[in-house]
Amino acid sequence: MVSPAQTKEIAYEPVIGLEVHAQLQTESKIFCGCRVSYGEEPNSLTCPVCLGLPGALPILNKQAVEYAMRMILAVGGQVNGHSVFARKNYFYPDLPKGYQISQFDKPIGTGGAIQYRVDKGEPQCCRLIRIHLEEDAGKSIHPESGESRTRVDLNRCGTALIEIVSEPDLLSPQEAYAYLVKLKQILQYLEVCTGDMEKGHLRCDANVSVRPVGQKELGTRTELKNMNSFKGVERALTFEIERQTALLRAGGEIEQTSLMWDEKKQVAEPMRSKEESHDYRYFPEPDLLDLTITSEWIESVRAELPELPEEKAERFLSDYRIREYDAGVLTDSRELADFFEQVVALFDDPRTAANWIQTEYLKTLNELKLSVAEFPVRAVQVAGLLKLVSSGKISGKMAKTVFAEMVSRAMSDQQRDFSPEGVVRDLGLEQVSDESALALIVDKIISENESQVQAYRNGKEKLFGFFVGQVMKETKGQANPEVINRLLKERLGN
Ligand code: ADP
Ligand code: MG
Ligand code: ZN
Numbered sequence: 001m002v003s004p005a006q007t008k009e010i011a012y013e014p015v016i017g018l019e020v021h022a023q024l025q026t027e028s029k030i031f032c033g034c035r036v037s038y039g040e041e042p043n044s045l046t047c048p049v050c051l052g053l054p055g056a057l058p059i060l061n062k063q064a065v066e067y068a069m070r071m072i073l074a075v076g077g078q079v080n081g082h083s084v085f086a087r088k089n090y091f092y093p094d095l096p097k098g099y100q101i102s103q104f105d106k107p108i109g110t111g112g113a114i115q116y117r118v119d120k121g122e123p124q125c126c127r128l129i130r131i132h133l134e135e136d137a138g139k140s141i142h143p144e145s146g147e148s149r150t151r152v153d154l155n156r157c158g159t160a161l162i163e164i165v166s167e168p169d170l171l172s173p174q175e176a177y178a179y180l181v182k183l184k185q186i187l188q189y190l191e192v193c194t195g196d197m198e199k200g201h202l203r204c205d206a207n208v209s210v211r212p213v214g215q216k217e218l219g220t221r222t223e224l225k226n227m228n229s230f231k232g233v234e235r236a237l238t239f240e241i242e243r244q245t246a247l248l249r250a251g252g253e254i255e256q257t258s259l260m261w262d263e264k265k266q267v268a269e270p271m272r273s274k275e276e277s278h279d280y281r282y283f284p285e286p287d288l289l290d291l292t293i294t295s296e297w298i299e300s301v302r303a304e305l306p307e308l309p310e311e312k313a314e315r316f317l318s319d320y321r322i323r324e325y326d327a328g329v330l331t332d333s334r335e336l337a338d339f340f341e342q343v344v345a346l347f348d349d350p351r352t353a354a355n356w357i358q359t360e361y362l363k364t365l366n367e368l369k370l371s372v373a374e375f376p377v378r379a380v381q382v383a384g385l386l387k388l389v390s391s392g393k394i395s396g397k398m399a400k401t402v403f404a405e406m407v408s409r410a411m412s413d414q415q416r417d418f419s420p421e422g423v424v425r426d427l428g429l430e431q432v433s434d435e436s437a438l439a440l441i442v443d444k445i446i447s448e449n450e451s452q453v454q455a456y457r458n459g460k461e462k463l464f465g466f467f468v469g470q471v472m473k474e475t476k477g478q479a480n481p482e483v484i485n486r487l488l489k490e491r492l493g494n
Contacts, residue, residue: 077112088282089280127166173237314327335373471488
């Protein structure tokens with residue numbers, strides 16, 4: 001026996017394994033022809049198959065199989081030539097058949113790994129155990145105040161999912177978070193899942209245990225459910241690791257259970273025991289053939305895989321010679337990367353384009369909470385604006401004003417001209433670069449400020465800024481700074 005005083009000294013480390021459910025963005029469900037769509041009239045997207053009516057038979061959706069194959073291949077896993085669907089039996093109101101069709105001992109995918117980085121650290125790797133195909137259940141709609149009944153919406157019933165199960169390779173809540181961000185990014189690049197957690201398109205259960213540092217054997221784990229954001233997963237894990245560690249230090253034992261994360265209270269609480277007792281009595285699904293995938297099919301899916309984030313970032317570095325950090329930001333999503341490439345195709349200065357997109361453009365997108373696709377100002381307009389700056393028509397500072405006006409016009413009235421040229425013209429913002437016009441102004445400023453000119457010539461060089469300021473004031477900020485600098489230096493004799 002170890003006394004409490006001794007156990008207190010032991011350092012514990014967490015071990016985490018994640019189970020992620022990703023809804024595949026197929027047009028129809030996995031075993032019937034019902035359309036998949038979020039937010040429709042409850043129970044309007046159902047048929048005898050997904051309602052589980054007697055005698056209805058499932059037919060496998062080929063697109064769902066291909067999407068699963070894409071993900072397996074993208075993470076370097078093995079697509080199994082032979083896999084089997086199985087019935088997972090349990091009773092729940094949102095599961096009309098009384099079982100879920102899933103895969104058990106013969107999943108479609110085995111192995112693979114996800115590479116991630118915590119902040120800007122070295123790349124780390126989490127191995128995957130398996131990726132399997134299954135159908136989703138419906139949704140219970142719990143009563144709001146004043147209602148007495150729980151209702152059920154079966155629109156989601158039979159929607160295609162993949163479950164991605166990791167090895168217990170993640171060693172902190174921050175690693176779990178980084179893993180999830182990467183996983184979602186890959187799914188989105190592959191266009192197999194929207195990754196929208198709010199709509200439940202991506203869901204994560206987190207298994208966690210702690211063990212004394214140095215011990216190889218894993219501790220008893222608990223499973224956290226009900227987190228609705230990646231940050232929520234991180235918080236739930238932090239909470240649970242502290243709870244387990246404190247319990248072990250106090251001489252207690254961990255019970256292997258499922259816990260529900262309560263985001264409002266920031267605590268994980270045990271589920272009611274009935275919901276927890278799993279005895280799924282898995283057996284092979286008798287209404288479906290085993291799934292056979294030929295190597296030709298696998299190779300054709302592999303050949304069609306899109307460029308993944310890392311490859312894209314590498315290409316951006318070599319093709320456009322932008323900074324590594326910028327390449328990372330710009331390849332964050334496929335649509336942002338495409339947008340950058342569209343701008344660069346029209347405006348041949350990738351570094352300036354990269355800077356501008358990361359600052360003004362992304363800032364505005366964030367403020368308006370819009371995606372690249374939803375944002376009405378397109379690559380043509382952004383490239384046009386950058387060209388106005390590079391040709392000296394407007395200053396970099398004015399470009400911000402022009403962009404703000406373009407955005408405001410585009411957002412409020414799409415009929416109005418929101419092109420950069422149109423806005424510059426309407427606001428009268430064209431930069432004065434005309435030498436002879438500027439020379440007149442410079443001469444005027446010099447003759448009006450004799451004492452300053454004297455002081456400057458006697459060595460008070462700081463006054464240069466004063467002259468620039470006067471010219472700017474005279475031109476309402478529209479003078480080309482390079483030209484003014486040159487003219488002033490010529491005339492002030494320096
Ligand atoms: P089940 O089928 O009961 O969910 P699995 O063995 O398939 O159990 O594991 C599910 C998840 O739990 C996996 O992601 C795995 O990495 C993780 N896991 C298993 N044991 C532990 C443990 N002791 N600590 C942390 N995670 C674990
Ligand atoms: Mg599991
Ligand atoms: Zn159906």
